[in-house]
Amino acid sequence: MTSGTFSVNGRTYSMPRGPVVVICIDGSEPDYHIEAMAAGRMPWLSKVLEGEGTSWPAHCAMPALTNPNNVSIATGHPPAVHGISGNYIFDTELGEEVLMNDKRFLRVPTVFGAANEAGLDVVVVTAKDKLRRLLGAGLVEEGPSLDGSGEFVAPSRRGICFSAEKADRATVEDNGMGDVLEFVGRPLPSVYSADLSEFALAAGVRIMETRGADLMYLSLTDYIQHKHAPGTEAANDLYEKIDHYAGRLAELGATVVLTADHGMSAKTDGTGVARVIYVEEEVRRILGITEDAEAEGLRVILPITDPYTVHHGALGSFASVYLPPGAVRTSTVEALRAIEGVQEVHGREEAAERYALPADRIGDIVVLAEACTALGRFAAWHDLSGLDAPLRSHGALGELRIPFLINRRPARPELLDKPFGAPARIHNYDALWVATTLVAEQENASARTT
Structure with a gap:
């Protein structure tokens, strides 16, 4: 040795x-x-x-x-x-x-x-x-x-x-x-x-x-x-x-x-139904986006996504949001914080400092859900057909x-x-x-x- x-x-x-x-x-x-x-x-x-x-x-x-x-x-x-x-x-x-x-x-x-x-x-x-x-x-x-x-x-x-x-x-x-x-x-x-x-x-x-x-x-x-x-x-x-x-x-x-x-953590209610906040849908609502053309530049990344989504459907509890041009970050952050099931919302710089993250590899906004809640992009993006048990994720x-x-x-x-x-x-x-x-x-x- x-x-x-x-x-x-x-x-x-x-x-x-x-x-x-x-x-x-x-x-x-x-x-x-x-x-x-x-x-x-x-x-x-x-x-x-x-x-x-x-x-x-x-x-x-x-x-x-x-x-x-x-x-x-x-x-x-x-x-x-x-x-x-x-x-x-x-x-x-x-x-x-x-x-x-x-x-x-x-x-x-x-x-x-x-x-x-x-x-x-x-x-x-x-x-x-x-x-x-x-x-x-x-x-x-x-x-x-x-x-x-x-x-x-x-x-x-x-x-x-x-x-x-x-x-x-x-x-x-x-x-x-x-x-x-x-x-x-x-x-x-x-x-x-x-x-x-x-x-x-x-x-x-x-x-x-x-x-x-x-x-x-x-x-x-x-x-x-x-x-x-x-x-x-x-x-x-x-x-x-x-x-x-x-x-x-x-x-x-x-x-x-x-x-x-x-x-x-279990991401369900008392009956076993998944609790999911679809972040991209919420951001569209907050920004008043009604047409896809207005959403250019808006992107929600779920970093849990990997090649093995059968057991979690890409539903985690951490999301990174890239805002479209002209969107006001501070008001979007405050509106996201008001959603039931959301625990923390931070701008890029604050999230990087608080959680020791690389600032250039996260979005304009970082969203963290409470332990019992999952985050998604929008409902149609997730294939949940492989879930054969109540959702547990991280x-x-x-x-x-x-x-x-x-x-x-x-x-x-x-x-x-x-x-x-x-x-x-x-x-x-x-x-x-x-x-x-x-x-x-x-x-x-x-x-x-x-």
Whole structure:
């Protein structure tokens, strides 16, 4: 194991003395593991938290979505630094709405790439393929150079990065390893299943058992959380599997962190009917737009939009509004704030400052819904035919709370960044720093006193 430290994006990380594994449980509000432990379905985690483990209240980055938060964990910073403001954006340079899956959107290197260059054996396994190119930049794919120049350069050494979704297509050249299905011993999972998360976990354990790794990141999918509340049988089944694989990684000597990219909330009334505010329709009403020709320049972006909309219909709780020429922003903001179910509305500059967002990648106005309410564009834009359960979704402050659990007991750090709403002393994007640097500092301090 290499000794010393490495630095990236203004943070210094200690070289781990043993394997470090961060598991990002997609869409995991704290009640999921609390209910599963109460039901006796997470025996490893229960034992850890009774002994050498730690649980801290934590927040995700905003918006509370998959791409921004996975990249926040991967870079150690919120979107204002790394530039990934959603799963989906309006690209002002192209004048098009695009998925934010490509590494060209990254503005800084990842910790994975920096650790790889520093000599660590790095493994990244994602459930969904949409994250692979972002998280693999500088690891197995070309990515931002480590000198901050913004140029794309090939890594001098290669790690491993593949997705469960396309595990059958993984190759040594593109992903750092091939024949993944045979190696893991499991069939290719359906993208709309709990099996997708289990495959990523099983792959991580298999890699650790056979070849080892210094730094491993396992990112799951929120298919179950979108359809099943905490404490339900389906949710407890998933968390029992997470507990099993996390426990096995710990048996192999790993420091294991369990956190999440965002929480999850029911977006329904008492009868299970979805509560939805169609933002584009509301803005048209506010501005007095009655004809499509008058709406030129008006655009509402729902950054939750991704290739996997079956379980949420692209209905989240965060929206970005681009106003048409001549529209008065201040009066539009005030009118949107008055709508029942809306929690916060901010102009671009205020939203960027308050939520650590890249100002050039959000609209003139940002709208956040309350926890029980979803935001849409206009009714006809959303295909809800795939929803076979009451709507559960995420994106805003109602989904801010996430778990942060580690099978070590480092001293609780001071507040590392400005919280949104109720104070939290840590964020998910501190996971790699805690598991390496903070744990190492504790171990060094213990060694000095013995």
